Amino acid sequence: MIDVKSFASLGGANHGWLDAKHHFSFASYHDPKRMGWGGLRVWNDDTIAPGTGFPPHPHADMEIITYVREGAITHEDSLGNKGRTEAGDVQVMSAxxxxxxxxxxxxxxxxxxxxIWIMPNRGGEQPAWGAxxxxxGDRSGRFVTLASGIAGDDEALPIRANxxxxxxxxxxxxxxDYALATGRFGYLVPAKGALEINGKRVEARDGVAFRDEPALTIKALDDAELVLVDTD
Known part of the structure; x- marks a missing residue:
């Protein structure tokens, strides 16, 4: 099955400094039919005004992946980590x-x-952060693994999830093309550009949930940039 959720139909709120759209239930947006997809719990599409951001706050027992689409994000945490992650790059925090x-x-x-928040497959470990x-250019015409908890993905940022x-x-x-193994859940969002996926049109920032599909054929209708989560 392939289910396309349009960007216009996403939940969310505009707080002035933050314009947040939620692919799944989050904060004040609650849809009992959209509580996650397999181990994927949150996919937020956030636009943050200059000179603002999320003040210090706690997390535990979650793998939090940030994919920067435009601009840059500056991170600080209670472990003493500091870093700036630019457009196209990725940071991971294992809470x-x-x-x-x-x-x-x-x-x-x-x-x-x-x-992107993914449920961890183990607990009781110390927190960690990396970018x-x-x-x-390395991703042109092919998928590159950005973050992974699966053996063999040595070039990716590590996460504690399958x-x-x-x-x-x-x-x-x-x-x-992308093949999803039996029993796994896939979720894809084009950061830019329109796609055709197994004959279905998908616009930029739409969400595409899929499983039990032998293969996806993804055709770019415009120059496109896409992010995909493959989880148990």
């Missing part, structure tokens, strides 16, 4: 037994991110 962090847009323009650049977060870039007219 573990507990961590406090802040995420700020210190840039002159708006920052746009996907924030890594992923040049878009899941992968992948990214790809396609030129208009290019196609890419």
């Amino acid at each position: 573990g037994t507990g961590i406090r962090h802040a995420e700020y847009n210190a840039e002159p323009g708006a920052t746009q991110i996907f924030q 890594k650049p992923f040049p878009k 899941a992968r977060v992948l990214g790809a870039s396609l030129k208009a007219g290019e196609s890419l």
Whole structure:
């Protein structure tokens, strides 16, 4: 099955400094039919105004992946980590037994991110944070694993979940296939550009939930940038 949820239908709220759209139930948005997809619990599409951001707050027992679409995000946490992650790059925070962090847009323009939360497959471990650049040229016409808890994905940022977060870039007219193993859940969002997926049109920032499909054929109708989560 393939289920397309349009960007216009997403829940969310505009707080002035933050314009947040939620693919799944989050904060004041609650839809009992959209509580997650397999191990994927949250996919937020956030636009953060310049000079603002999320002040220090706690998390535990969650894998939090931030994919920066435009601008940059500046991270600080209670472990003493500090870092700036730019557009196209990724940061991962394994909240573990507990961590406090802040995420700020210190840039002159708006920052746009996907924030993805995946349920961990083990607990009781110390928190951790990391970031890594992923040049878009390396993803041209193919998927690159950005974050993973699956053995063999040594170039990806580590997460404590039986899941992968992948990214790809396609030129208009290019196609890419993806096979999802039996029993797993896939969720794909184009950060930019329109796609056709197994004959269904998907616009930028729409969400595509899929499972029990032998393969996806993804065709770019425009130059496109996409992010995909493959989880149990």
